Amino acid sequence: MSKTRLCLFVIVIFIAGSISYTLAATVSPLKGDVLPKINLLIPKNPDEKNYLGLSGTGTFRIPQIKAKIVIVEVFSMYCPHCQKDAPRINEMYQMIEDSPDLKNRIKIIGIGAGNSPFEVEVFKKTYSVPFPLFADKDFSIHKLLGEVRTPFFVVIKINEDGTHHIVHSQLGDFQGAHPFLELVMKASGLK
């Protein structure tokens, strides 16, 4: 290898290293950001598909969900706080579904960081989770989301023109269904 090529080689490695470092380890979703490009599998279950307003098969992106607001919980079946919070998040789902004003405007999904479909199913069954949960067995989505600790909440506002941005994100400390929804409404300007 000639000197210049060796130089180039070293530079490329250095740049790649620093990019992957920032991508993988330091950036967690913040208010004002757009979501990284996350592909999720369209659920097979017709109820879940219907809930998200999706059709067909293959993958979708979160801003394609038919809603004004999407609340994403990054969880793991292995995470004690996710387990403890599960009933209260279900309660939040129920509050939304029971409110003619909020139903169809706010949707919730969960992404199981490092969880296989089997593990996600165990969590869903154990806590009777009524909203769609997605597996992320190889941590690829978790990496895109900045390797956040769990549970991590991201609230996304989807605009009329299809664009979106994050209006709120928080690590743990789920404050309960009502206060969290209040916060979501305020942050997104729905209220």
Next chain:
Amino acid sequence: MKKKRLVDLILMAAVVSTLFFTSTAHALSEAFKENIYRVGALKPIDSVLKVKVGDRAPDFTLPAISGEKVSLSQYRGKKNVVLSFVPAAWTPVCSDQWPGYNIIKDIFDQNEAVLLGITVDNIPTLFAWTNQMGKLWFPVLSDFWPHGAVAKKYGVLRSDGVSERALFIIDKKGIIRYIDVHDINQRPALEDLVTALEKTNKR
């Protein structure tokens, strides 16, 4: 010349992709706050098994956090036993393994199995650490003294004194039916354990 460039390009692409995909991934649970010591990537396996599937499982007696002593032989003829060795308290992957087993007592019950969690940490450390996991339904045993003696008996004591991340399934007759000495950096998928457990119970 062109060919050489192509080779360079491929080489660079390989390096870049390695850099992108090799960061060790685990979703740390917020339950442990900032108290998890980051160990970095470790040698996947650093011991040599001393038992194999079909062998009689070496018996042992260890103290549990609850204060009682637990022997493997007490389950003979009654229950299948899953031994879950994890390397160390307060480390990333281990902290997010047992809490998962904690919500599947029903699967263990269906397969007439008990779970014994084992590390080489001492009792007070295990007490403080497992308290962050909520109330555990299974005994947590300390293989602290003589240090790692049980792990050593099974051949899962690493050269630095912690154990491997290893799962053993022992049937009611005391015979080892499944061994998974897992890459220490990764959590074993639950479905593999459950499938093996169902197979053991059907035998």
